[in-house]
Amino acid sequence: MEELVGLILKAGELLLTCGAEMARVEETIERMGRAAGFSAVESYATPTGLFVSLHAPDGRVYTRVKRIRGGHSNIALIAEVNSLSRAFAAGKITAEELRYALERLQEEGAGNAAARPLIGGGGALAFAMMVGGSWLEGLVAGVVGALVLFVVSRMERRFPKVIQAAAGSMVAAAAVTIVGQRLSINTNIAILGAVMVLAPGLVITTAIRDLLSGELVSGLSRSAEALVIAVAIAAGVAVVLSLGGA
Amino acid sequence: MAVQMVMGFLAALTFGYIFRVPAGESIRCGLVGCLGWTIFLAAQGPVGEVGAVFLAATAVAVASEVLARRRHQPVIVFLTPGIIPIVPGSKAYLTMLSFVQKDYAEGLVLLVTTLFLAGAVAAGIIITSSIFRSHTSTKPVGR
Numbered sequence: 001m002e003e004l005v006g007l008i009l010k011a012g013e014l015l016l017t018c019g020a021e022m023a024r025v026e027e028t029i030e031r032m033g034r035a036a037g038f039s040a041v042e043s044y045a046t047p048t049g050l051f052v053s054l055h056a057p058d059g060r061v062y063t064r065v066k067r068i069r070g071g072h073s074n075i076a077l078i079a080e081v082n083s084l085s086r087a088f089a090a091g092k093i094t095a096e097e098l099r100y101a102l103e104r105l106q107e108e109g110a111g112n113a114a115a116r117p118l119i120g121g122g123g124a125l126a127f128a129m130m131v132g133g134s135w136l137e138g139l140v141a142g143v144v145g146a147l148v149l150f151v152v153s154r155m156e157r158r159f160p161k162v163i164q165a166a167a168g169s170m171v172a173a174a175a176v177t178i179v180g181q182r183l184s185i186n187t188n189i190a191i192l193g194a195v196m197v198l199a200p201g202l203v204i205t206t207a208i209r210d211l212l213s214g215e216l217v218s219g220l221s222r223s224a225e226a227l228v229i230a231v232a233i234a235a236g237v238a239v240v241l242s243l244g245g246a
Numbered sequence: 247m248a249v250q251m252v253m254g255f256l257a258a259l260t261f262g263y264i265f266r267v268p269a270g271e272s273i274r275c276g277l278v279g280c281l282g283w284t285i286f287l288a289a290q291g292p293v294g295e296v297g298a299v300f301l302a303a304t305a306v307a308v309a310s311e312v313l314a315r316r317r318h319q320p321v322i323v324f325l326t327p328g329i330i331p332i333v334p335g336s337k338a339y340l341t342m343l344s345f346v347q348k349d350y351a352e353g354l355v356l357l358v359t360t361l362f363l364a365g366a367v368a369a370g371i372i373i374t375s376s377i378f379r380s381h382t383s384t385k386p387v388g389r
Contacts, residue, residue: 020320
């Protein structure tokens with residue numbers, strides 16, 4: 001029983017660090033707890049902490065608290081844990097297999113990190129073009145966006161998300177300003193495209209979905225997180241622009 | 247228009263990669279994003295910006311819910327990258343920038359626009375997924 005409790009807690013922790021919605025975390029814990037043979041399962045998930053209480057048929061109650069720190073968006077991992085928990089509930093995999101799979105998922109973590117800046121640069125290019133930029137402005141945004149993602153990936157795990165966003169947007173503004181002195185481009189559009197790679201997209205979507213399913217605490221705290229990151233991005237750009245005399 | 251459609255596709259595809267969607271689903275994420283951005287561009291003239299964002303968000307949410315059920319994936323796999331092109335991220339950024347550059351009048355106009363657009367996105371998602379939730383029986387987990 002003790003081992004199963006740890007397993008359930010691990011699944012919940014993985015989901016939370018990857019940015020899953022609260023309803024999904026609690027549903028997964030409930031599903032796994034039932035499948036593991038507990039008679040009652042209570043869980044309470046927030047973006048920064050997880051509380052689980054499992055009632056065994058013999059009357060014992062296992063209660064655990066897990067502090068959730070940091071983490072980064074990883075939808076693929078959410079999908080993996082989700083289907084693993086379903087397979088476990090349907091009896092297709094044993095607890096031992098589940099534990100092995102969860103441990104492997106946790107180790108894999110970020111995955112192919114090297115290609116992310118390059119592909120993210122494509123996103124920056126697309127954004128600059130979508131707000132009406134020229135091909136040249138898109139290209140500058142794309143290159144700078146890739147640079148921003150590279151800088152941010154170097155800072156991952158060592159700095160909070162807010163600092164990463166501020167530093168990333170400062171890099172974006174500085175790089176575009178320097179390039180803008182050589183080329184005749186609308187620097188505002190290029191900066192806008194480049195900083196979009198820092199936008200807290202997953203946080204916003206899960207905040208809306210959490211609020212919708214009545215998870216007020218996590219919905220509001222995620223909205224606050226998105227707002228703080230947005231302010232940090234704008235502040236980073238503003239600091240550089242005002243120093244550069246633009 | 248064709249270039250813009252490709253850009254909508256590219257934005258959703260690349261952001262899907264940044265959020266690390268499962269590798270096999272990234273093309274579908276891109277198509278969902280392309281759908282949203284195309285509908286927004288087409289509807290912007292007739293119904294205005296806010297209405298167009300609402301329609302686009304609804305279309306993206308419907309496509310995500312359908313794909314999620316068909317591909318046995320969580321809805322956020324498709325919804326998060328797909329909604330990226332129509333989220334008023336650039337407007338939010340310009341709002342903040344106007345305020346820090348002391349252009350308060352412009353900032354207020356942008357702020358109100360951003361709030362309306364964000365509200366339209368949220369409304370499109372919320373209405374769609376509530377309808378889908380009330381019409382699909384989730385598998386019982388022994389409750």
